Amino acid sequence: MKLLLIYYTGTYNTRYLTDRAEKLFTARGHSVERVEIRRGTPPVDPRGFDLIGFGYPIYGFNSPLPFNRYVQSVPIRPGQKFFIYKNSGETLALNNASSRILLRRMHRRGGVFAGEYHFVMPYNIHFAFDRPFVREILDYDEKLLRIMLHCLETETVQSVPSNPLYNAAAAVVSVQKIGGSVNSFFYRVDPEKCMRCMRCVQDCPENNIRIEKGKIRFGHRCDMCMRCSFFCPADAIRIGMLQGWKVNGDYRLAEIASSPLPEKPYIDENSRGFYKCFIRTFRAIDQQYAALFGADDARAAAKSDLPAE
Ligand SMILES: Cc1cc2nc3c(=O)[nH]c(=O)nc-3n(C[C@H](O)[C@H](O)[C@H](O)COP(=O)(O)O)c2cc1C
DSSP states (O other): OEEEEEEOOSSSHHHHHHHHHHHHHHHTTOEEEEEEOOTTOOOOOOTTOSEEEEEEEOBTTBOOHHHHHHHHHSOOOTTOEEEEEEEESOOOGGGGGGGHHHHHHHHHTTOEEEEEEEEEOOOSBSOOOOHHHHHHHHHHHHHHHHHHHHHHHTTOOOOOOOOHHHHHHHHHTOTHHHHHHHHGGGEEEOTTTOOOOOHHHHHOTTOOEEEETTEEEEOSOOOOOOHHHHHOTTOOEEEGGGGGGBOOSOOOHHHHHTSOOOSSOSSOTTOOGGGHHHHHHHHHHHHHHHHHHOOOSHHHHHHHTOOOO
16 A cells, blocks of 8 residues: 555654554555645645545644644545544543544545544643553554554454534634634743753744744744643743643653563553543453454453453
């Protein structure tokens, strides 16, 4: 297959998944081209590709606005096959509604749905995940990537079911519509901490950060992607009303992925509170993975036997 992966990323979690997907696809003999969306990325011509993969992080139960805008600019022809690989920090059912705009637009243009896959990735907002939890998440992502590849190769369509209630609720909480432009009035850089490394200026996907008379200034074209504050090596950026939810510091995903899995599963049937939603997600991946490929380790086998909630 000739694949085109079109994705948006703030703090590179989606880029990580795209890297992994590309590796797996090419190892199976498929060819992959990719487009990372930033301001000014020209619309790609999808002619000649057998399959388009759309990747995005979930923002407030929705797909990011720059992602939606870009996809709208891609000239899709009737019959074009596509799939979705999205990711988010938790697996609340409201996240299931996040692809509704993309699906509607692709459907209108005659796109042929080939599947949707929801990956868990560490939060880049709210709070930082522990390293052992991230290690476990990446293990499940690897399994889901293999499931995705298998389903795409065998033309098995897997979907993430939403419903009108979730769709309506997700549309209401689409905070990003005005969130970035309003919140950016309150962004500040601590002059004591800032090292003028210019990383934020160079990396902003909207080219929304500039330096003026030695000071970092923000425009109001913010996607709320968190890249500037997340990767700031001096943790010098205050992100207005979201400051209490700021996460600073690269997870170093590739490094974590190559470290050994923790002895004891981070998520098990006793996980409670925030972590409870992962039990069902991880168990579903274990079961599907074991059914397709056989349980690859003792832990996967044990988990797939967990009783239903
Ligand atoms: C503005 C904003 C809103 C978010 N909203 C959600 C959400 O509704 N649900 C969720 O599970 N994660 C949410 N997240 C977390 C991201 O989806 C998650 O960390 C993702 O992996 C980031 O991917 P990226 O590094 O490619 O940008 C949000 C993150 C941001 C910055």
